[in-house]
Amino acid sequence: MTLDAVLNRIDEDLPQSLDRLMSLLRIPSISTDPAYKADCDKAADWLVEDLKSIGFEASKRPTPGHPMVVAHGGEGDGAPLLFYGHYDVQPVDPLDLWKTPPFEPELQQTPNGQVIRGRGASDDKGQLMTFVEACRAWKAVHGSLPCKLTLFFEGEEESGSPSLIPFMQENAEELKSRIALICDTSMVAPGVPSIASQLRGMLKDEFTIVGPKIDLHSGHYGGPGLNPLKEIARIIASFHDENGRVAVEGFYEGVHEISDELRRQWENCGFDEKAYLEGAGYTQSSGEAGYSTLEQQWARPTLEVNGLWGGYMGAGTKTVIPSEAHCKITCRLVGDMDPTRLREKIRAHVEARLSPDAKVIWDQDLDGSPASVMDITRPEFEKARAALSDEWQREAVFCGMGGSIPIAGFFKEILGMESMLIGFANEDDAIHSPNEKYDVQSFHKGIRSWARVLAALNG
Amino acid sequence: MTLDAVLNRIDEDLPQSLDRLMSLLRIPSISTDPAYKADCDKAADWLVEDLKSIGFEASKRPTPGHPMVVAHGGEGDGAPLLFYGHYDVQPVDPLDLWKTPPFEPELQQTPNGQVIRGRGASDDKGQLMTFVEACRAWKAVHGSLPCKLTLFFEGEEESGSPSLIPFMQENAEELKSRIALICDTSMVAPGVPSIASQLRGMLKDEFTIVGPKIDLHSGHYGGPGLNPLKEIARIIASFHDENGRVAVEGFYEGVHEISDELRRQWENCGFDEKAYLEGAGYTQSSGEAGYSTLEQQWARPTLEVNGLWGGYMGAGTKTVIPSEAHCKITCRLVGDMDPTRLREKIRAHVEARLSPDAKVIWDQDLDGSPASVMDITRPEFEKARAALSDEWQREAVFCGMGGSIPIAGFFKEILGMESMLIGFANEDDAIHSPNEKYDVQSFHKGIRSWARVLAALNG
Known part of the structure; x- marks a missing residue:
């Protein structure tokens, strides 16, 4: 009942949620280019102010590079949940390939639905705001947050994160949490909710x-x-x-060979092997005989x-x-x-x-x-998977990631904390490229997904 | 008797021959660098004057690049012999590695004998002057040259010979000869007279x-x-x-497999396989099993x-x-x-x-x-080989050349003429490198060798 109220609130508030994302997207927080140093600062300030408005105790924390944003909120027993995202974005060149200015975001209608167009829409401002908006709706309905929460945003993810490890080491006690939630990944296929549980x-x-x-x-x-x-x-x-x-x-x-259950999930996750290979100009897999392209990418x-x-x-x-x-x-x-x-x-x-x-x-x-293989037997994983399956009306999958996501390894090493990577981006979001976009569906159902996950983890 | 007189004359005149070479070496005729264009012209003029002093009808012939020098002289039946060389030299950088200035040539005593030190001493001014000096001595003794001779010197050999083919085509009738003598190669080993008879x-x-x-x-x-x-x-x-x-x-x-006679010559030619490989940092041959390094380099x-x-x-x-x-x-x-x-x-x-x-x-x-394989059954080859063996008191060998010498192919293609490549350089002459030198022995016995070859070819 109360979850439904939160979900309703999310639906009603979507236009305002989009407006807030738009104002964050207008700040050109390109971390790798010193010319945008003040803008990175401005994006951090924007987040601090927004989080304060939800009731978080939020602050901008200096580093030798761009500042971190750390926010604490909520009450309850046990260790907090930590949520990680990054407010910095990639450079925009080649600028002449953008059809609309990268820092003048807009809603556009496309054959595949409505999208938010602009640099950072998907990577990672749109994704991180899904969690912030879920918190906002929860607070609006309940007058409080679902549990103790720590939000941790960095501004150097796109420029090698030079300050991240020292900051985590210096603030380890403050950051240590039950588990880290990370929203910086894609779904395996459009509409297929995905939890990355093994990173190579x-x-x-x-x-x-x-x-x-x-x-x-x-x-x-x-x-x-x-x-x-x-x-x-x-x-x-x-x-x-x-x-x-x-x-x-x-x-x-x-x-190790993957389990039959994982193989079943992967075979049915909607990954289109033929389209994936053809997109790169291949007609067939040239790799290790006896393994599907997805298995090769995630588990080999x-x-x-x-x-x-x-x-x-x-x-x-x-x-x-x-x-x-x-x-x-x-x-x-x-x-x-x-x-x-x-x-x-x-x-x-x-x-x-x-x-x-x-x-x-x-x-x-x-x-x-080394590889990071999450302990998916921990109850949080199955709870989150059920919550995501409910929201998307499609069985959520534990997927792998072909690339590396160093943050999960750092959380494990420095803070002794497991990570759960849940993202709503799609492969065609053009992150790091001109005309980056984020589907409005990803944003909207992403917010609803986090509300369900927060409910499930605190049920 | 008359050959002995010529050889004596060569011995007596050696100091003057060296002086003449020194004055040619002082002209920095670097063909690849436009800054030295006037010097290339000066070297051509020097040769024209020197050849005239021996009685040649010599002229500087313009091309779109550096000029050619063509000289005719001598009398007798049949087609002339042609001699080819080049008066241009390689650039001198790195200049700081030269121990004496490259265009201030001098005689130096070394553990391996006296050398002429300077750019072009070996490649190819010293070598081309061996033939000119042989002609001079012959003329001094006999009052005439041994036969009809055409001397042909280019000034672009070190910069790709752009004018060579057009010039040869336009002046084919003038240049056509019995055989071309070329002095731009090394001896197989110090003191081993060598005729290059197969070019890859x-x-x-x-x-x-x-x-x-x-x-x-x-x-x-x-x-x-x-x-x-x-x-x-x-x-x-x-x-x-x-x-x-x-x-x-x-x-x-x-x-084709080489003949037993050629293999015998090569096995006894004084080539030091071990030293050759060690000079490059190798301890052994890594090439085609069953063939010596020399066979691999010349015949495989x-x-x-x-x-x-x-x-x-x-x-x-x-x-x-x-x-x-x-x-x-x-x-x-x-x-x-x-x-x-x-x-x-x-x-x-x-x-x-x-x-x-x-x-x-x-x-x-x-x-x-294609490869150039000389017809060593032609009488000129065996006559020259005998003459060289007499001079060096060592059996002369028909050798191969690992690299390419395009001029021999051009003479064959354009002028239908066989080439005989006889050179007196040594592998340690440092051609194209700092501190280039030419052994005084190479120069002296080179002049004597040409006198003997000219006598043999006209005997």
């Missing part, structure tokens, strides 16, 4: 194959002289077998080459046997794969395959992070 | 592997999406088998990768699956290998190995040239 880790490495001590003339040394370009090609070709599996010994240690590790270079790259021809060839790789990690041990295995694989007269030099300054 | 041809090609239609995020498409960098590595790795042989079908068509074809690039090459990491990867290759051709058919075979090899969703784009503007 990453390992970066870079190596140089060194052959002759100087660049040589290929008319003289071509043939008898080891060519680092041929050597590096042979080594890269050895990374995978003919079935697309990584051929590095022990690579799959710590990888990869070893990819991201950069490869050596020799002469200009116009025309230079008859050179170069002294060096270079390769950058990244691996995506799943399950319990250990980045440190994996790095050793990859390096051993390369070293075991070196020809006489070839040396390998490894780049020294590269990091790795 | 060259085929250039470049290809791009195209995968997805745009650069993709490797967190999303890594795995299922075809990666052009992995694709190009696999294709390059397929170019050779485990024995270092090129694995392109039909690649060795037109390749190669397929080498000279450039390879794609994806992110900057500092740090970019998690990208690039849309394209690029590769530049060159082949060295021997025997009767046909560049046009070989190009088709290589392209077919690549195309047959493409994965689904990979395309290949071939660069369109690349040329190829």
